[in-house]
Amino acid sequence: MxxxxxxxxxxxxxxxxxxxxxxxxxxxxxxxxxxxxxxxxxxxxxxxxxxxxxxxxxxxxxxxxxxxxxxxxxxxxxxxxxxxxxxxxxxxxxxxxxxxxxxxxxxxxxxxxxxxxxxxxxxxxxxxxxxxxxxxxxxxxxxxxxxxxxxxxxxxxxxxxxxxxxxxxxxxxxDAEAHDQLLARGSHLPHLIAFALAEFAEEEVRDLLPASFRGISSYAASDPRMWADIFRANREGLAEALETFKKRLDLIAAMADEPTPGNLLETLETAKARIDALENDA
The missing domain is CATH 3.40.50.720 (NAD(P)-binding Rossmann-like Domain)
Known part of the structure; x- marks a missing residue:
């Protein structure tokens, strides 16, 4: 064409x-x-x-x-x-x-x-x-x-x-459902986490918050009205992604409470390897 x-x-x-x-x-x-x-x-x-x-x-x-x-x-x-x-x-x-x-x-x-x-x-x-x-x-x-x-x-x-x-x-x-599931995990959930994490940016500790906090929470600087629309429009996909994420958080927290670090270390190393691969593909 x-x-x-x-x-x-x-x-x-x-x-x-x-x-x-x-x-x-x-x-x-x-x-x-x-x-x-x-x-x-x-x-x-x-x-x-x-x-x-x-x-x-x-x-x-x-x-x-x-x-x-x-x-x-x-x-x-x-x-x-x-x-x-x-x-x-x-x-x-x-x-x-x-x-x-x-x-x-x-x-x-x-x-x-x-x-x-x-x-x-x-x-x-x-x-x-x-x-x-x-x-x-x-x-x-x-x-x-x-x-x-x-x-x-x-x-x-x-x-x-x-x-x-x-x-x-x-x-x-x-298809539309596959797209929404992908975006719920890859975009909408990270933004939701950023907006929630911003609650910890209280005035009395703001100057002490390190780069890790600022990096993750920076997406809360996005347009609130736009993201309210997106969260509502993909609420089912977001709820499913959030539930999976909560379970993952609970699992890692439980591993941190174990007397030996074996399971926790293996999980963190696997996570690092995934992100390294993601960065190499960029």
Missing amino acids: EKRIFQRIGLVGAGLIGGSIAAALGRRIADAALIVHDASPGNAAYVAERHPNGSTGQFADMADCDAIFVATPVASIPGQVEALLALGGDTLVIDTGSAKAEIVSAIAASGVDAARFVPGHPLAGGISTGPGHSTPDIITARPFVLTPSEATAPAALTKARALLETLGAHVVEM
């Missing part, structure tokens, strides 16, 4: 991910027109002005787009996708939400024809938010997961893959 097929692209959401998608589009498909919409007109203008062919607009202005990205908070995605699909035509719609099953379920329950909707999620981002921190490197050469639903047309999935690969993303396909 050639780049010229994507001549007009819409973007709903001008935050970190939306801004990074726009930057990747500007790098890889600079001749395509980009129409940006955001609840904050200032953010929309900021992102549009940094694209060679960018402009701001409303949903109606995206009716003839070849593709539209929806990069907004998880709670708002279903309604926005429904509205965009209701415009008709053959426009491809891709979202970027961090919890997929609830979005897929909400779209199915709405009764809208979802053949042109391809649920997605770029495995990128970080603590910083807002378009000022956006960069094409968040999209390029990074995994972008697609979780097609039963309603997703094969042609739409093929088109979404082609667009994302044009942007330089590494496209991975999996």
